[in-house]
Amino acid sequence: MTIKTKKTGTAMVKPRRLSLGRKHTLEVLIFLSPWIIGTCVFFLNAIISSVRLSFSNIAQLKGFVMEWAGLENYEYILAYDINFMPIFMTVVKDTLINTPLTLVFSLIIALLINKPMFGRGFFRTCFFIPVLLGTGYVMQQLLQIDAMGTVGVGIVLPPVLRGLLGNTIATVVQSFLDRITLILWQSGVQIILFLAGLQGISPTLYEAAKVDGATQWEMFWKITLPMISPIILLNFVYTMVTYFTSSDNELVGYVLDQVFVNQEFGRGAAMGWVYFGFVFLLCGIIFGAIKISSRSRDK
Amino acid sequence: MKLNGKVRQTGISHSRPRWSFNSLAAASIYQRIIVRVFYYLVLCSLAFVFLYPFLTMVITSLMSDADLINITVKWIPNEVKWSNYKIAAQQLSYKRYFFNSLLIAGLSTVGHVLSCAFVGYGFARYKFKLSGPLFAVVILSMLVPVQTIIFPLYIQYSKMGWLDSYKPLIVPTFFGYGLNGAFFIFVFRQFFKGLPKEMEEAARIDGCGPLRTFFRIMLPMSKSSILVTTVLSFVWHWNDYFEPNIYIRTPGKRVLPSMLPSLYALLNSEDAMELVMEDGGFTFNNAMLMAGTFLVVLPVLIVYSIVQKQFMEGVERSGIAGM
Numbered sequence: 001m002t003i004k005t006k007k008t009g010t011a012m013v014k015p016r017r018l019s020l021g022r023k024h025t026l027e028v029l030i031f032l033s034p035w036i037i038g039t040c041v042f043f044l045n046a047i048i049s050s051v052r053l054s055f056s057n058i059a060q061l062k063g064f065v066m067e068w069a070g071l072e073n074y075e076y077i078l079a080y081d082i083n084f085m086p087i088f089m090t091v092v093k094d095t096l097i098n099t100p101l102t103l104v105f106s107l108i109i110a111l112l113i114n115k116p117m118f119g120r121g122f123f124r125t126c127f128f129i130p131v132l133l134g135t136g137y138v139m140q141q142l143l144q145i146d147a148m149g150t151v152g153v154g155i156v157l158p159p160v161l162r163g164l165l166g167n168t169i170a171t172v173v174q175s176f177l178d179r180i181t182l183i184l185w186q187s188g189v190q191i192i193l194f195l196a197g198l199q200g201i202s203p204t205l206y207e208a209a210k211v212d213g214a215t216q217w218e219m220f221w222k223i224t225l226p227m228i229s230p231i232i233l234l235n236f237v238y239t240m241v242t243y244f245t246s247s248d249n250e251l252v253g254y255v256l257d258q259v260f261v262n263q264e265f266g267r268g269a270a271m272g273w274v275y276f277g278f279v280f281l282l283c284g285i286i287f288g289a290i291k292i293s294s295r296s297r298d299k
Numbered sequence: 300m301k302l303n304g305k306v307r308q309t310g311i312s313h314s315r316p317r318w319s320f321n322s323l324a325a326a327s328i329y330q331r332i333i334v335r336v337f338y339y340l341v342l343c344s345l346a347f348v349f350l351y352p353f354l355t356m357v358i359t360s361l362m363s364d365a366d367l368i369n370i371t372v373k374w375i376p377n378e379v380k381w382s383n384y385k386i387a388a389q390q391l392s393y394k395r396y397f398f399n400s401l402l403i404a405g406l407s408t409v410g411h412v413l414s415c416a417f418v419g420y421g422f423a424r425y426k427f428k429l430s431g432p433l434f435a436v437v438i439l440s441m442l443v444p445v446q447t448i449i450f451p452l453y454i455q456y457s458k459m460g461w462l463d464s465y466k467p468l469i470v471p472t473f474f475g476y477g478l479n480g481a482f483f484i485f486v487f488r489q490f491f492k493g494l495p496k497e498m499e500e501a502a503r504i505d506g507c508g509p510l511r512t513f514f515r516i517m518l519p520m521s522k523s524s525i526l527v528t529t530v531l532s533f534v535w536h537w538n539d540y541f542e543p544n545i546y547i548r549t550p551g552k553r554v555l556p557s558m559l560p561s562l563y564a565l566l567n568s569e570d571a572m573e574l575v576m577e578d579g580g581f582t583f584n585n586a587m588l589m590a591g592t593f594l595v596v597l598p599v600l601i602v603y604s605i606v607q608k609q610f611m612e613g614v615e616r617s618g619i620a621g622m
Contacts, residue, residue, distance in 0.1 A: 024425070027509045031421025032433070034414045035484070038474025043440050045455060046448040053451065112342055124611055126346040129353050132599050134538025134556070184348055189531075192614050199615040237441060238482070245444040245541075252446050259450050260545075272447035283442060 054269035073270035083254065084271060091251040092278060095243060098183055102239050103232065106187040110194035131188035186242065190235045197231035198224070229290050236286050240279050251275060360384070360589035380586065387591035390565060391558050400555040403468050404536040410472030411483050411532040412525055418475045419487025420513055441481035449545060456546065467546045478535050483528045490524040491517065523613035530603065530610050537599050555595045562591045
């Protein structure tokens with residue numbers, strides 16, 4: 001009796017397992033199919049032709065006949081184009097300064113409005129308003145008005161302080177404040193994401209730490225920061241990409257000019273990829289750093 | 300979810316005392332008050348910096364010519380001039396472009412919610428060999444900005460005959476692409492990952508297929524993520540003018556934000572003088588520009604003010620934190 005059932009049991013299990021596996025693959029395919037189609041049609045295709053374009057010259061504009069040119073385009077933009085490198089370096093410098101500042105400020109603000117307090121809803125809406133105004137023309141026009149001095153810049157150094165500091169230092173401080181203003185205006189989404197992250201940390205962790213006599217300062221470094229490190233990464237990527245695509249990014253304007261005005265398609269594509277390489281490298285470094293730090297924590 | 304909410308609530312009530320610095324726990328009540336006042340001062344000044352562009356816009360848009368010239372008038376105009384809005388709306392052909400924008404932003408938002416929830420669920424629930432690398436591609440598509448690949452896309456759409464229509468803007472959103480599509484896939488994946496599996500398993504045992512499980516059980520449960528995606532996708536699409544400007548050539552098909560530059564150009568040109576003359580006298584353009592700008596973002600502001608509370612709660616519950 002027992003032997004019989006065992007036999008039939010194994011005989012039945014085998015094909016079922018296979019079909020389960022197949023079912024699983026089928027389900028995966030169903031759920032990912034929109035995205036896979038999208039990737040093939042709207043992403044991979046464009047990526048591949050953009051890469052190919054960066055290694056080619058346009059032999060004939062009509063019908064878009066490409067001609068293999070090797071590294072010519074890259075050589076040109078890196079060695080001969082007198083505009084590209086300076087613009088690229090400014091953008092690199094700006095990114096390296098602005099991104100950490102954005103992250104730090106949005107984290108501070110998120111920490112400030114994370115706790116229950118009077119007027120929480122109001123403050124949260126305030127910090128989200130620049131997102132609603134958009135990064136496009138709207139914001140640009142508002143900034144331009146500021147630049148024209150008709151209304152004054154966001155944070156203005158009080159005249160008294162200006163007198164105390166002397167003109168040179170005051171100008172430096174003022175330009176720093178201007179930068180901060182701009183950064184703050186562009187950090188709405190980051191603040192929201194940090195808030196979400198902070199809300200996701202279990203309060204029991206803080207309670208346990210408090211029982212053990214940890215100070216606020218220690219709790220921030222030992223609990224808050226490690227717990228939101230994924231959000232830091234996400235925010236980092238988001239900040240880079242928004243800056244990358246923002247209309248006041250000189251380099252993007254220059255690349256688009258190359259493509260749509262000068263019709264230097266290959267060079268434009270090459271510039272795009274040089275810039276992307278830089279962004280990708282930065283993200284890789286941050287990603288690696290977070291991974292290593294979390295690994296060392298686990299040990 | 301319910302349990303989660305409860306834990307958080309108790310957490311909040313517990314966290315009340317640890318709200319100033321630890322060293323101040325034993326400090327006198329005066330010191331505490333000082334810290335609190337300082338805290339609100341910092342918050343209010345930060346809030347002011349954030350509100351500043353918005354306030355400037357609203358106030359300037361209502362100013363009359365005399366107020367604009369007058370330097371002493373900065374915050375409170377002597378007379379409120381509503382006619383700025385009337386002229387700006389006329390010049391923008393507001394009604395027509397409003398519906399263009401609404402169509403694009405609305406459909407794209409629907410596309411994002413549907414496709415990103417669907418795909419995000421697939422990434423959250425199914426583990427297979429390629430799930431890691433495929434998700435890396437999602438992240439990569441978030442990193443590659445549209446500007447880098449806009450030209451091949453343009454060529455592709457022209458071959459497909461999609462140029463000068465809304466298809467290049469709307470169709471990709473139904474496939475998890477479009478404006479920040481990868482970001483939304485990420486949001487949904489994080490959310491579904493945080494949900495307990497028991498619900499689905501119970502449904503499966505009762506004979507519910509995977510698609511039905513998703514649409515009947517999982518999707519209704521992800522209200523908070525849907526709301527977050529809806530708001531952000533709508534706002535981003537509404538404000539975007541880069542892609543519409545590239546794909547759409549017929550002036551009548553344009554979107555609202557891309558009409559702003561032409562408004563600026565118009566107001567800076569000679570014609571502006573005549574236009575303004577009709578209204579009576581010489582004017583600075585700023586007021587009208589700001590009125591136009593405000594009109595463009597107004598729908599977004601209205602939408603946000605309606606869902607503001609739920610949106611914030613949605614962000615907090617979306618579980619982006621738990622990777």
